Amino acid sequence: MTEPNLAAMDFFLARRSRPAKILRPPVPSEDALRPILTAAARVPDHGKLEPWRFLVLEKPALTRLAGLARTRGVALGLDPDRVEKGVLQFSDADLVVAVVMVPRPTDKVPEIEQLLSAGAVCLTLLNAALASGWGASWLTGWAAHDPEFCAAGLGLHASERIAGLIHIGTETATPPDRPRPDLDAITTWVRE
Template identity: 55%
Template structure:
């Protein structure tokens, strides 16, 4: 278990814009998805699903994101920024939050589960030696993009887009939160 703790204490995402080929093949990616699917899920609802974006799909989505961003206008979003992760990506997994009707487990808990899947997938990729980065971005919150590009149902949203590829083995660390300043202890 100390290896797992060492990994978690030192893990560092690799920026999506510097990830290159090779990327995991289908078998390796399916293993990462199976690992991510072991996330906490109250009620076993599976309130999430995956969409794997290979390079041709990423390019198509990049063109759509750029077009929608241009229509929205520069005061809303920069078209280059909106499309960059798709235009430059090698392989990405969209984690779709897909809440199920359930009185016992509210939608917010299901949304948290989808976010946990994103982190589990990110960590599984990094622990397997791949470079990975969890992004969202303007397009992932744009309903037209989500409907046209990803065929999401009206109740579904993008929890995150996890880019996976080859990245540098080492990354400089970044400043980390001051946990002491962010922690409150209650004893009564």
């Protein structure tokens, strides 16, 4: 057995996302964000397909996306509270990394494995931001699943989709931890 990395295990046993609504400036600079993105790109990637890419959304882009979310939400006939929640996700943010799932045509790696790789990018990006001392939260929301919003606002191609919107910033409060799963209730030991 190799020597355990106790600091990493302590981090994983205590890690927790920070709600996006409590994240404010300062946010990571491009230089500070690069190692976080580099860590995120080191996920399992069967076939070395890189079925994901990053869009780093800064304040001017987020303000534009908030306006588009309002327009699209109204056009879709969504409940006003739901529209407003979609708008605030962008207007209240100062830095968001959109992880875009980019399916690659191949007979060797099913699309579900490519999607799971994109999800692994989201979680690793979130954890790398937290480990770097930033507050971070992984969200999506209705706008992230609206093809017209994604095409017009983010330039996504028809085959691409948002795997996650990772909000990163400085945490302004520490909310109480949420209850965690009962390990015995979700674990089955198969010994034969």
